[in-house]
Each structure stands twice: as C-alpha cells, then as structure tokens.
Amino acid sequence: MLRCNILSFFLAFSLLAGAQDWKVVRENSQKAFPKTVAAGNYSGIAHLHDDIYAVVSDKSDSALYFNFRIQVNPKTGELEQVENLGFTERTDGTLNDGKFWQGQEKGFDHEAIVKASDSTLVITSEGYCRLKEYPCSAYFG
Secondary structure, three states: OHHHHHHHHHHHHHHHHOOOOOOOOOOOOOOOOOOOOOOOOEEEEEEEEOOEEEEEEOOOOOEOOEEEEEEEOOOOOOEEEEEEOOOOEEOOOOEOOOOOOOOOOOOOOEEEEEEEEOOEEEEEEOOOOEEEEEEOOOOOO
16 A cells, blocks of 8 residues: 555655646757758768768668768757768678678668667668667777
8 A cells, every 4th residue: 555655645746746847948940951961861870970970871772871970069969060971881891992882681670779889870670670789880989
C-alpha cells in the first residue's frame, strides 16, 4: 500500500510539473547548402570533434558515415556553413580510395549514429535490425 501511495504521489507531482507553460527561446529556420551538401536522406548525426560531425544516410550502401563540417554561430545558433567532406570508411570497414566499389551487402538503411567513446561509434541499421560498433577513422580527433 505504501508503495502504491508513493508511486501515486510521484505520478501526480510529475503531471503538475509538466503542466508548466513553456516558452520558445529561439527557433531557427531550416537552411540548405546546395553548393556544399547534396540533397540526401541523412538520418543521424553525432558530434566528433571541433566542427566535425559524423552523419549517416539511410540510402547509402557504400559509406559507413559522412564527415560534415558544420559551423554554427555561437551567439545566435544559426548555421553559417555546412560542408560534406565525404567519407573515409566503407560499410565493409575498408577505407575509401575514391574508386568505384560495390559491397556485397545491401539495404543497410542506417538510421542513427552515436559517439560512444573517443574511439568508437555505434551505428544503427534499420535494414539489418542491428546496432554495430565501429572504430573511428581519419577525421576523428
């Protein structure tokens, strides 16, 4: 009974706390950078270091992730510049040498990416219903 009362109290308290009026401090509109970032189905992003980010695409069966340079105005939060730096590692773990390559596996449908440690990324694949850990490569500082 005591446990039920405690849980009821926490539930009521959380509902009251959630009833606050929220104010939007700043809302930045969507921007496109067509000269430096081609339209794509980018679905996940993780900060690597400085202004370098790892971005996954749910349509790429060759790139493990793309390296993006994203410059943000520290005062306004506005995106100033975004540039796709390409990719360094393929989905099979080999390094990209710029030559045509077609992997054996298809349909990865990468959805999310997380920097798990200073040397490890975890990427989710909706197509293969898995989370997989990868060592970080070149642009990782």
